[in-house]
Amino acid sequence: MERNVRIGQRSKDSFARARLVFPDGTSRVTIERDPFPFYIERGIGSHLFDIDGRRFLDLNCNFTTLIHGHAFLPVVEALTNQLQFGSCFASPTEREIELAELLGARIPQVDRVRFVNTGTEAVLFAIKAARAFTGRSKIAKLEGAYHGAYDWGEVSLAATPDNWGDPTAPKSTAFYRGMPTSVLDEVVVLRFNDAEGVRRLLSWHANELAAVVLDPMPSRGGLIAPKPEFISAVQETACDNGILVIADEVLNLRQSFRGASARYGLFPDLVTMGKIVGGGLPIGAIGGREDVMKVFDASAGRPLLPQGGTFSANPLSMTAGLVAMRHLDHGAFAHLEMLGNIVRDGIDRAISSRRAPLCVTGAASLFRVHPMAQTPNDYREAHPATAGATLMKQLTRFFAENGIFLPLGAAACISTPMARADAEFIVDVFAGFLDRHQSMLDAITEHT
Template sequence: MPVDRGGTSSNTTTGFEVVGQRSKDSFARARLVFPDGTSRVTIERNPEPLYLERGAGSYVFDVDGRRFLDLNCNFTTLIHGHAFPPVVEALSHQLQRGSCFANPTKGEIELAELLCGRIPQVHRVRFVNTGTEAVLFAVKAARAFTGRSKIAKIEGAYHGAYDWVEVSQAARPDNWGDFAAPKSIATYRGMPDGVLEEVLVLRFNDVEGARRLLTLHARDLAAVVLDPMPSRGGLTAPKSEFVAAIQEAARSNGILVIADEVLNLRQGFQGSAARYGLVPDLVTMGKIIGGGLPIGAIGGREDVMEVFNASAGPPLLPQGGTFSANPLSMTAGLVSMRHLDHAAFDHLETLGNIVRDGIAQAIEKRGVSLCVTGAASLFRIHPMKLPPNDYREAYLSPGGASVMKELTRFFAANGIILPYGAASALSTPMTRADAEIIVEVFAGFLDSNQGKMDVIEVQT
């Protein structure tokens, strides 16, 4: 099936200029006001960024008028795609009534009721503005509840821009240390040594290592922060015995388990922790629960969430924010989540299976050293023969990085935005035909670059 680019059709190609002149002109202007021409380090460039003008459903349109199937979805946020009509209508109504107040609104109660009724272990909720804030306050809540200061986290896992959870999120082969005892590595120049000393780093899916290290450091640990399927760690499912080891060591030693569901809540009606048998004490949420607007939430056991309770005097943990629980985010989130029913998740699961199975079959047919991981509406392609078990195995070699850059450029040249080195996301407006186009373009890449596959250094 040919790929449609804004009303025109062609077979898979590399002759398409990915970044148009208007995007190039916009970037030239941006470099005069931003340190590197952008306001987010996550912006991808080819070599300039693609500037977008609007989005509709599963597609986005750049400033040069070209249409792209969007597999980024603003870093997995837009599970209903762009300009989802029910959200647009609800926001239009709310804007006429007010955008933010110092007082609470009924909207925050309704969204909290939905989350408490749907997500296991979420008995009480506090709203914030970002996933970073959600993780930040979950860690603080664990400290306030336990009286301990240290945390454990997974090597390579991303949990936002809070010093303690940033530790080792970008570790490299030349500094990440021994297999059995990963080092705590600074993510930016000047990160305090005291932060590094307060973070225990675990390897994902290392069953014995997790059990041993958590037990060894138990008396100082407030919590272990666990993304059930870390995107930057490979988007690989956790082993059931790994989940069991984390929970057993935590329960035995009074350590709280924080499930970071900011990205992976989209894996099912009840989220990814329920999917993989994790029973957390605290859950952090964001992205999809805001319907495309800024949001974050901390949820959890009633007794743990009591640290926020200010009704009888100063709370153990004060928490507030000018835009926390603002009515626009509450409105968009409530409408979006209400439309994420079982049928919507079944649709996304079906599309995800079509894409992952199709990519795997294309790889097997051509005998190249690539693989695909993911679940539900998420997938990630790796330049290696076997699916990685953790961040170290997913780490890109120079040859692998080159192949992935070519892959993302090839997809863009064929009208599809494919994230580089991160999770690709499907959305509810997508169709079976969209899923099949993704597979077709990937197969076209393999056929067009067969000779380049030998640059991949297979990692073990």
């Protein structure tokens, strides 16, 4: 079964060169290395090929962005045509209108849209929009949830048992050395799926809170399904206290034709989007209620919230996003759901038949394996012990050796070019991992 046992020499040599120009040899902290990254030559459909000729089924898809896989022909053709007419302008193009119309027609609660360049910017401006609309400055967010590289969104992103504090009132923790303490004071940290805690903490800080930022199924928080009572607690308490609900669907918009909020019964005031809506190019978008989005309105002079960006709504991203989203019809989502179910159900059966101390979470085209027998309810419960974290590294390594690029500690994803055989292959490799590492699994069982 194993095909990719050793990382190639060209990747090793490239990493040696990279260490001379980048602080740690990479340009993103999320680059995985074991002990070196593998450098990519090309991607075709659902597969990656590295510079040493190794082939991988890609379950990362640039962190869930490439829902149609690599080099999706309709996008390639549309971009090739657009490049002949120009790559960016200071004036608008019709493509941005068309993509905004598509998003507004498809995603509930999206009356108006504003385009930016990244998911980080989308969350950044959604928070600023909530502040401008309400006149309040604080936000609430989920412990362990990722909302991009924005100070307020990064609070308690990497909380640990050593610093996350009281289970009924989580502590605001800094993500990096030097994060201003004033930022920590302006963020109320909530626990996912803690309905009682949400009602209490949002009510307690109501007069100061502009918004609660909520990823309906936080990837970094465990890719755990939200409980209906938790969604209701957020929705009702926010509404009762004039707090806006920001649904961060930068990653989870791929959960259904209408997104994740619609899937779980959340009715946000603002929605942040990115990843799949750019067709493989950089993009971010803020959508929401017409009255809230009016803070961006500059038709009568300086708006309550000025927002610009040299490459915002550039025609390349608009073109790629429009084509990609048009191809994400109901049939495409049904295909993704079917494959996701095969993978999750197959992994769950492999775990059960071997009584392995593992579980799988996720929905639609997303899944994540956890080194624990009981399905976690939130970030704290999903936080792995040392032995579990080591096991997950071994899982990622085993998958790579068998020709699958599986993300470490993040959501794995299905793309539309994948077939039933690919889903079954994923399950077979996972079962092979369990059989190969039985002694390590037994050791985890003994300590739980």
